[in-house]
Amino acid sequence: MIEFHLDERSGVSPYQQIVQQVRNALRLGMLRIGDRLPTVKEVVAQLAINPNTVLKAYRELEHEGLVSAKQGVGTFVTQTLADTSLAAHGPLRQDLQRWLTKARRAGLDDESIEALFLATFRTAAQEDIA
Amino acid sequence: MNTVLQAQGLGKKYGRRWALSDCTLDVPAGRVVGLVGPNGAGKSTLLHLAVGMLTPTSGSITVLGEAAGTSQRAKVGFVAQDTPTYNRMSVADHLRLGARLNPGWDESIATKRIERLGLDLKQRAGRLSGGQRAQLALTLGISKRPELLVLDEPVAALDPLARREFLQDLMEAVAEQELSVVLSSHLVSDVERSCDFLIVLVDSRVQVSGEIETLLATHYRISGPRRDEKSLPSAQHVISASHTDRQSTLVIRTEQPILDPAWTVSRLSLEDLVLAYMGRTSAPEQNNHRPVLEVQR
Structure with a gap:
């Protein structure tokens, strides 16, 4: 499980920051196929951000084919970025x-x-x- | 239900002074709305009109599809300024009161929250810390399971830690329940993370309102050699302008790309965007023919 953090001075929108942090975790091997991302509720309870922000980030990751949401269970990593780009x-x-x-x-x-x-x-x- | 709050030419007059004038708004459901503006801009007046504690002098306001203040009181939660509680009453008394007064009261939400906050049921509210009192008021607001929760400056009096904890819990409630929220603040930074819809109120008037994402995507700061703002393309609306003898710096709103290569174009932070609108009223308004509300969505 990973934990998100927000940099408010970065000028990057919060949803983009979440997307980037997941991609980074995938690149660095901190997230592997089958891992569950924190639930929307967990993320908002930690960062005090709008739930729609998290949903949007997860939707984008899903659209990129990196994760997949299972109704009522959670959002799971389906692809890794580690080997291809590291090389x-x-x-x-x-x-x-x-x-x-x-x-x-x-x-x-x-x-x-x-x-x-x-x-x-x-x-x-x-x-x-x- | 797709509109949670709708106002048409809404105004409220105290004596000879308009606390709110010509307010037209359309807020979709499921949003967390930040109502920002300086102290005395009319934020509380607008919120009191929304929850039916005030009646409009002019225009109309509709909440959850019905005129404000009628039968939908059970569907609207209101946490007044400085998150008031009854000092002499215990935490348990507050919960009993909430259960008695609200037909849709959800006891399990209330007890779970109090337990997690580590509040002593026998403790008098007057002896709680500011942060705990705010959390107690929030608990009452959430446990009645409203469709719309209205909060007036809920975090203004809290220290940074209590502020963050309050907003964390509020966002968790939004994620759990199908809840629309309107919260006011005189600080943009308070609402920036949590809100996805913004209303800027200055001098009793709505200066701009809309989805934060859209607002950020359509406002720019442009600077370049000095020129008259009237020479800009008609699709570019000037929000604020400052000129030196050689240079012009403008904040503009436009849906279209800025093609003029003379401009250096940059994005605005939400705070700068709000400040641009706030500065607009204090400056002598020369181009009064421009409708102030044209930027509303």
Whole structure:
């Protein structure tokens, strides 16, 4: 069983934070196939958030095929994210390191690198949506 | 039942002063509604009208499909400001009173809650802590099994821990029972987590109301080289504006994407969104032709 927490200053909506925390737990192997997610009642009693927020997060996870809700029993993990993405981490990190070295050589300081990365990341994300 | 609260041109006048004016609202069932606004904005007046403790001077208010204050009193729970209890009466007395006065009283909810809160049944309410008194008042409100629970500033007087515990229990009740909730607060941060619907009341008028998610998705802060707000596309409604000699910063509401590349566009937090609406009334209203309630859903 995992426990959710909320970061109110993150700018990420509470429902997104729950979705991300489940995905992270799946990635890190803290949640495995067959595990039960906390019930809506348990989550709201702990975080004092609106039940609809939890329902929405669980629906999205279900839509992604990561969990499945069994009426009256609970919501269970049906898929894991651990192996597939973990294997890709290494090469991706190497690519990023190479890119970082390039950026530093071009004279960018940490702040500029971060700004450039975030701007590119956001544009790419927006293009994905559009 | 899909509407829990509906108001049409609702107003309440005390002497010559309007405590609430021209209030038009439509709140769907199953929501947790945050009613926010500064002290004296008319929040309590609106809530008292909703539970039938006041009668409107103008307009109408419908609660759970019927005119407020008639036969639906059993379906509406009300926890008044500062979660009042009877100081001289014990916890057990309060539960007996609740059972006597409410036909739909659910004894099992009441006893389970009191047990879990660790309250002594023989204790007088006057000797409970503020947080415990609030929890006792909430217990009475929940145990009558209302369809709508109205709470007036329930957590304002509580310390942060008691505040969180109160909201945790309230949300648990919402998850367990089919319950709509309206709660008022002068702090956005109190309601941000728990509510999914927001009503902003300033100077006796509803400035904006709607699903919080929709509100957050349709409001933006845009800044760029100074320009006249009248030159904005008609689909962009200016909520607040500030200008320096070179720069303009606006909070706008729009359903459409902002295409003008001159603007730097950012999202608003709920608090900033509410503040933008609050600032609007104190500023001299030049564009009075814009209907104030146009942003209502």
